[in-house]
Each structure stands twice: as structure tokens, then as C-alpha cells.
Amino acid sequence: MRRAPRGVVAAVVGALLVALAVSGCGMSVFFPVVEESTPFPQDVDPSIEPYYTQILRWEQCGDFQCATAAAPIDWDDPSAGDIELALIRQPAQEDRIGSLLVNPGGPGVSGYDFVADSLDTAVTEPIQDRYDIVGFDPRGVGRSSAVTCLEDDDLDRLLYGSAAGARGSDTWLNAQNERTHAFGQACLTKNGALLANVDTVSTARDLDMLRAAVGEEHLDYLGFSYGAYLGTVYAGTFPDRVGRLVLDGAIDPALGDAQLTIGQAQGLEAALRAYLAACMPAATCPFQGTVDDAMASVRGILDAVSKNPIASTDGRLLTADTLLIAIAAPLYDAETWPVLDTLFGTVVAGQAEFALTIADGYYGRTPEGTYESNLMEALRAVKCLDYPAQNSVSVMKEQGKALTQAAPYLGPYLAYGDLACLSWPFRSERTPAPIAAPGAAPILVLGTTNDPATPYAWAVAVASQLESGVLVTLQGEGHTALGAGNACVDATVEQYLVDGVVPTADVVC
Template identity: 50%
Template sequence: MSARRRLLAGAGAVAASALMLTGCSAPSFLAGGTDRSEPTGETVAAELEPFYSQVLEWDRCDDVWCATATAPLDWSDPGAGEIELALVRKPASGEKLGSLLVNPGGPGGSGFEFIAESLDYATGPRLQDRFDVVGFDPRGVGRSSPVTCFDAAEMDDFLYGIVPAERGSDEWIAEVTEANREFGQACADETGELLGNVDTVSAARDLDLLRAILGDDRLNYLGYSYGTFLGATYAGLYPEKTGRLVLDGAVDPTASSQEVSVAQSVGFEDALKAYLGDCLDGDCPFSGSVDDAADEVSRLLASVERSPLRGSDGRMLGADALVMAIIYPLYSAESWPYLSEMFESVMFGEADTALAFADLYYGREPDGTYLDNSTEAFRAINCLDDTYDDDPVKMRTDAEALAAAAPIIGPYFGFGDIGCAQWPVAGDAERGAITAEGAPPIMVIGTTGDPATPYQWAEALAEQLESGFLVSYEGEGHTAYRKSNACVDDTVEDFLIDGTVPAADPKC
């Protein structure tokens, strides 16, 4: 599995509640809102005019409004078919500046659910007062035209199945390769032509379409985690239509698949050691020094690799699932006490708590169903956004480098290219710097202790963007805005509302 999978549990995935939307009713007016969005009327190519001239009809859905837009299936051939894009909107409560589109990360995270269920986590009151806050599911995701692959039972086998051969051996590679080939073929069979058109460039073109039909001359945007790559891609394509962009938890567009794997394995290992240091100061299942505790985690992973633990539902907890169970709470320091409980349970031979953590990461419900298609969308989008090489010699060399860089986590991040190398639609995108020449100032936020999108990626993106400027948050966890830091929150909101650019990095 590609190491880029670790970007999935972005701000939205961690914050999402169990609240679900009820069905939509007849349109009604809310303060500051209307049941129609009029497009800008700008001049576009004739084949795109039917899309850019859409009038969105908004229906009331609980406390928000929802609508559906159509976009070209293939932006290079707009007449080849259409897809649907699902939107949700909370109208501005005060004097409206325009729309603020929000993406929670992934790729594969649902912006619709993020805003519908976690509006106050996504945006503060000042932004809600001045903007129509708009969430959307990118192409391939959730309520938009989705990527579809396995049923729930097949997904369980794919995500939690145990490969008995030694990791990295010819037999292990062959079995993992076949499992990924079957997964990719199922996605192709169930999804059809859409599978080849869910790349980030296509999603960025969708963003421009949404901007126009919402009636905004420029795009105002708040993107978390992978959402920073989507936002930067938009700015690179449409610098003249870029408004105020905030990119929080930045991804470096130049990073290769192996560089991502190394940076993230080191990031999660650093976060794990930060947790262990905090744990050892209190009630902790480990003892001794941080290094002693880290060695114990390594032995625990090796133990379940050799002898997986059986959960009460019959599923097995192997090393890959345990790594996911460890990673999930590392996205936020507030979750560290739960990580201690999980470690203690595994030490006593109990698998259910760790499986429950891995389930949260993958969006698996207690009844065995899956909340969404985020895993499928993640794979489909990433496989088109980069190129991958499953040559065994190269993969083994890369795996050795991962294990050397991060001895605890790294051994389980290797061989990630297998999944996309078996994908039925070959990716041909070239990773490279995004400069967005001519765009107005773009805010890039980096957290010094971010395990999923390491701080150096924010530094790199801010440097690449011609008008990029860096806002640093000195702390732990993934992303920074709306994490109870007034310095970050005020800096973001002053920029989005008033266009205020700090004279220097505030180093919050």
C-alpha cells in the first residue's frame, strides 16, 4: 500500500462525528442565503459553456443547504459525458464576502460530510459570518460520482488479510501483487471510465467550475493536508482566478513516492517517540527510557507479524493493521491516552481495541460496513497523480532505506508501489514544483510536529509558490487551524477576510 495513504486521516477524518444528514426537503431561505446560485457569466470555450452557465438549485438539508453540479467526465473531451459533484453550503450569517470552498484532505476525504457534520471544526465563527462556507466531494469521492470497487467483505480481506510469507520475499510480493491486481480490476469493472479521470488536475478544473457557478470571480479556499495539493494545483492552473488560499498541513508537490514514504515514516516515528516521552511521565504501559519503550513497540509489531492476534469477530490483527492502529491516534496529541490503552490491550493478547482503531482509520463501522469510499478514492487518485515502479530490486532497496530512517515504523511502509503499479489505468502525471506565477499571496501553514505532512513540506511549498508565505505552528499534530491556537486562527481569518499578510512568519 502506498505511503501516501497516510494522508487520508486529515482534519476531517479525525473530527467527523457520527451524526448523519437526513433527507432534503423543499427549498427554504436561511439568513444570508438564497435557494439559487447565479453563475458569473464569464466567457469560456463553447464546449464548456453548458457547464459554466449552470444555475445551482439549493435544497434545505437540516442546518445546511445541498446541491448537485455537473462537470465533464473528461476535461480534455467535454462532450464525452458528465459526472455529478455534490456540494453543501452554510450561508454567511453576516455581510457576505463570497464563497469559501473547503477540502478536508485525503485524497478521498468528503468535504460534504466535513462541512455538514463538523462546520465549527472546519471554520471559525468569523469565517462563517463573512463567507458562504461550501463543502464538496471531489470527483470519485463520496456523494459525487464515486469510485466503486469491493463490497464490505472483500474490503475486509483486502485491508486486514494476513500474508503468511516473509515480508519482502518473492512469495510475499507475488501474493500482495495479486491482491492489488484483483482490487484494481474490481475498481475498473465497477467504476468504468471515471476511474481514469479522478486525477488532481481534473479535480482542480472542477474547482474552477464550482467557483464560477457559485458566482465568485476568484476562488477563496481552505485546504487541509492533501487539500493543499489540490489548492496549489488550482493556483498553478488559474493564477489569475486565484483569490485567498490557505493551505494547512502542506504537501510538497515535488516529493516522490519514496520521499513521501521516508518523510512520513520518520514523522510518525517522531510523533510516536513524543507520545512515549509523555506517556513515561505518567500512567504508561511502558517503562524505562524512551528508547527502551520504542524497542518494546518494535518487538510488539514483530510479534503480531509472526503470530497475528484473533479478534472477537474472527478478523486477525497483523502488523499492518497494528501500524494503522498506532498511526491513527498520532494525528492529535489529545488522543495519546487512548493509544496507551490500545498498546496495553495488545500486550495482553487482545486484538479488538487495535482493530477498532484501524477501523476508525479506514472508516469501517462496527457492523462491518464502510462509511464511505475514501480508501478506494485514495488509491484511484494517487495512482493517477504519480508514476510507480514495482521492480523487486528497487523496492527492496527502498524498503531498506525506510527501515534505516525509521526503524520502528519504516519496515511496514515499504513496497508501497505495488498497489499503483498494478492499477488498471496508468498514471502519467509528472511531479514537480508549483509556482503559480501571478497569483496573489497564498498562505502555507506547517506544524513543526506534524507526522503526516512534515513541516519541511510546508517550507518547500511556500518557497516554490511565487507568492507563497509561511505560517509556522510550533506544536504537535496534523494541521494547525482550529486547534485551539489563537495565533494561527487569527492569522488565517485576518488573511481570508481582510487580505492581511503577516510581515514575517508569526511562528505561532
């Protein structure tokens, strides 16, 4: 559940509730050429130099400029063929500093759509005034060479179907493994070598190539959630090319998937508690008693839906997994907490439609049953290359017990994550480890104290691991700090990006 910044999530949930469809500027409609980027000369291996020195042709697309870059499908074997990377930019409004590349998270969220649709929610006006804001769809995502695996109906069955047996039972485990194996084989058939090369290190190498292609000696970058992780990996891979990096909602690279899941489960429970504490004094709140009573009720609702999924009017099932997505998404921003009042009320009444509408927004599914994004396919493909999956069922069950002990209300429904990658066609070769990025310029690491998706402890860890890390703490609720409307955070980031002013000590807002 590593997604976009809070402002983007709030906009998505709000749009769902008023049944509005928002679309970005399409790359299929081009206008006359605006300009060509002059790439920055770079001393790189001759086999990859053509990618670094390529000329990007920027063409008008609506209110923005769009271009397509080429990258090798395999950076270690450039002769294996190329992929395309879709870019979009908003030129600086005033005296230009350079290019600021941005990534809103995921993995699998479109950076292209972020710039086209949601830029004002997280990138303040002073930053937009001075930078060309450049969004891109990473390899495997959206308008770039994308991982696509299933037709819409088959993806519906994967996401909204129900595996047989009680959760955690051998029957359930076997059914889940069969489903994920079939999914992986479908992805392999349709994508071939691309599926083996959508890992974050490869994307970080793309990012460095894009830096040079847009004409910059050093990378100025703003990354949220998974985008912050991408920035961390970039710093560790190219420390001498770090310019001004802002990592908002950082993910600790030293943690394995099981540890990350525990942290997220605890973060979601803390955010759920905060919602319930705010909700329960109101007459419209669907819960009564204490916050602990309400937390137990939420667990009871999940248990009930797990045993008896609720059928919707279109035939899809609201399972516990989907209900958890519908609970988590509004927790990303306190402004969308009231959505949960309706969610819980309708589910208790045996109605699936409202919960499915929220989940559809997360998955990028339209009311017509088509998918506007390949988020779920890309997320799975990247995760399985970034995090090693162990194949012992007994270990999975022990990890499930530890997860339940750490987060007793939501933890059980986040267990058995290794099943997603157990039978994936390509295994991860990465070993989780701290990233220090020795010699890198100062890097700003942002963390929110009650972030439900990327716990504050991860930001603290990343800032301490990076030799040049500076921690900016937002005391409050929600996923990521920029876009929260906090003047202290905004000013700190603006002074860093626009003026090059690095805080002399960690900042608390």
C-alpha cells in the same frame, strides 16, 4: 495516510471510544428550493462553458443547503459524459464576503460530511460569519460520482486479511500483487472511465468550475492535508483565478511517492517519540525505560503481529498494516494520545478488538460491518493516477532499505508502497515538480513543526516554491495548524480571509 485536520480526527477517535455514530445530513431528503446560484461569467472554451454557467439549485437539507453540480467525466473530452458533484453550504451569518470552498483531505475524505459534522473544529466563527462555507465531495468520493469496487465482505478481506509469507519475501510480494491486481480489476469493472479521471488535476478543474458556478470571480479556499495539495495544484493550474488560499498541512508537489513515504515515516516516528516522552512518567504508561527503549518495544510489537496476526472475535485479523493505522490515527492530535495507552496494552495482551475499532474509524467501517465511506477505494484510485509507480522489485527492496534507515521503527511497515499501483488499470502520467503559480495573489501556507502526516519541511518547500507563498509556522504537535486552538494561527488566518491582510513576513506561532 493523508487525512483530515486534527479536530476531525480527534472527534472520530473520541466518538469511537464512546461508541457514538455521527451522520451528516443526507441528500436524499430535500425541502423547498432556497435559491439558485448565479454563475460568474467566464471566458472558457465553448465545449466546457455549459459547466461553468450551470445554475446550482440550493435546497434545504437539515441545517444546511445542498446542491448537485455536473462536471465532465473527462475535462479533455467533455462529450464523454458527465459525473455529479455533491455540495453543501452553510450561508454566511453576517455581512457576506463570498464563498469559501473547503476540502478536509484524504484523498477520499468527504468535504460534504466535514461541513455537516465537523465545521466548527477547524473553521473559526469569524470566518463562518463572513463566508458561505461550501463543502463538496470531490469526483470519486462519497455522495459525488464515487469509485466503488468491492462489497463489504470483500473489502474486509482486502483490508483485514493477511498476505502469505514473510514481509518483503518473494512469496509475500507475489501475494500482495495478486491482491492489488484483483482489487484494480474489480474497480475497473464497476467504474470504467471514471477510474481513469479521478486525478488531482481533474479535481482542480472541477474546483475552478465550482468557483464560477457559485458566482465567484476568484477562488477563496481552505484546504487541509491532501486538500492543501489540491489547492497547490489549483494555484499552479489557474494562478490568475487565485483569491485567498489557505493551505494547511501542505504536501510538496516536487516529491515522488518514495520521498513522501520517507517524510511521513519520519514524521510519525517523531510524533510517536513525543507521545512516549509524555506517556512514560505516568504510572498508566505501558512502557518503561527510555524513549529509545519504548520505540524498540513498539517495533517489537509490530514485528510480533506481522509474524502472528491476532484474530478478533468477529474473525478478522489484526495485521501489522492495520496496527500501524491504529497507531498513526491517534498521533494526529495530542489530545488523543492517551488512546495509545489502551491500544498498546490490549495488543500486548493478545486482544485485537480495540485496535480494530480505531482502524474501523479510519476506514469508515461500522460495527455492523458496513462501510459508510469509500475512503480506501478513492484513496487508491487517486494515488495511482497522481504518483508514478515503478515496477522493479529490486528497486522496491532498495527503497525499503533506505526507508528503514531513515525511520527504523515504523519505516519497514510503510515500505513497498508501489505494489498498490503496480498492477492498477491506469498508470500515472504526472511527473512530480515544483509549483510556482506565477502571478497568483498571496497564498497562506501553514505548517506544524511536529506534524506526523505532512512534515513541516513540506510546508516550507511549498511556501518557497510558490512565488506568492507566505509561511505560517505553528510550533507544536499534531496534524495541521487550524483547529489546534492556537490564537496566533487563528488570528493570522482570520485577518487574511476576512480582512484581506497578508502578513508582511513569515509568521511563527
